[in-house]
Amino acid sequence: MPAPHPAPRPAPSPASPAPLLVVMGVSGSGKSTVGAALAQRLGVPFADADDLHPAANIAKMSAGEALDDDDRAPWLERIGEWLAGQPAGGVVSCSALKRKYRDQLRHHAPILEFLHLEGAHEVIARRQATRPGHFMPASLLTSQFSTLEPLQPDEHGLVIDVDQSVDAIVEEYVRTATTTSKENR
Ligand SMILES: Nc1ncnc2c1ncn2[C@@H]1O[C@H](COP(=O)(O)OP(=O)(O)OP(=O)(O)O)[C@@H](O)[C@H]1O
Ligand SMILES: O=C(O)[C@H](O)[C@@H](O)[C@H](O)[C@H](O)CO
Numbered sequence: 001m002p003a004p005h006p007a008p009r010p011a012p013s014p015a016s017p018a019p020l021l022v023v024m025g026v027s028g029s030g031k032s033t034v035g036a037a038l039a040q041r042l043g044v045p046f047a048d049a050d051d052l053h054p055a056a057n058i059a060k061m062s063a064g065e066a067l068d069d070d071d072r073a074p075w076l077e078r079i080g081e082w083l084a085g086q087p088a089g090g091v092v093s094c095s096a097l098k099r100k101y102r103d104q105l106r107h108h109a110p111i112l113e114f115l116h117l118e119g120a121h122e123v124i125a126r127r128q129a130t131r132p133g134h135f136m137p138a139s140l141l142t143s144q145f146s147t148l149e150p151l152q153p154d155e156h157g158l159v160i161d162v163d164q165s166v167d168a169i170v171e172e173y174v175r176t177a178t179t180t181s182k183e184n185r
Helices: 031-042 055-062 069-084 099-108 121-129 138-147 166-183
Strands: 020-024 046-048 090-093 113-118 157-161
Touching: 020 031, 020 099, 031 046, 031 090, 031 113, 031 166, 055 069, 069 090, 069 099, 121 138, 157 166
Parallel strands: 020 090, 020 113, 046 090, 113 157
Antiparallel strands: none
16 A cells, blocks of 8 residues: 655746755665666756765675664765755655654755655565665565655655656656646746
8 A cells, every 4th residue: 555645845947946855765666776867857966875875884784684773874964964965956865764764864954855766575676686786685675665664744755656667757756746836836
């Protein structure tokens, strides 16, 4: 049962800067792939939060151990600092599994939007399994789903199903955000 759709924010317009967007979801949901494609489509900088992990976090996940709140806290701070440094908008791919993680990011960038790439376990597991050479083992996918807290109604964001092409996801985001922008005029 998909989570209720949270309130989407208006799309970028001449009057407003491009969004600060976090593409969120469990491991293998397509955050890095969709995030990079979306940043290119919107003409804004992109950062992959995987690149901002302390080495200890990468080692822990590579060893098949799930991260905990203490592991993620410094990582989320670095992501928040990156977001705060993007005055003209930007996209970051970050799992942002828990509400309190998203609150920590909003502390750095209050006007923040989330795009949750939501999908069935079997769809995402198939993509994780066919992904070459990534440090995140497929064995951790179940813990990702059990840790995931969907967007709540008061959080600005969209939920898009991953069971479609990357281009289709990007265009659905742009179309939905643009529609919302017109409705808000
Ligand atoms: N919409 C899509 N359709 C088909 N394949 C996809 C789609 N999105 C991503 N993929 C593929 O699925 C795999 C996982 O994608 P990606 O690495 O972007 O996920 P992720 O959420 O960033 O994972 P992690 O959090 O573990 O880094 C990759 O091989 C990618 O090419
Ligand atoms: O536990 C988490 O929050 C996630 O595992 C992220 O930290 C990873 O970066 C990514 O999903 C795996 O590549």
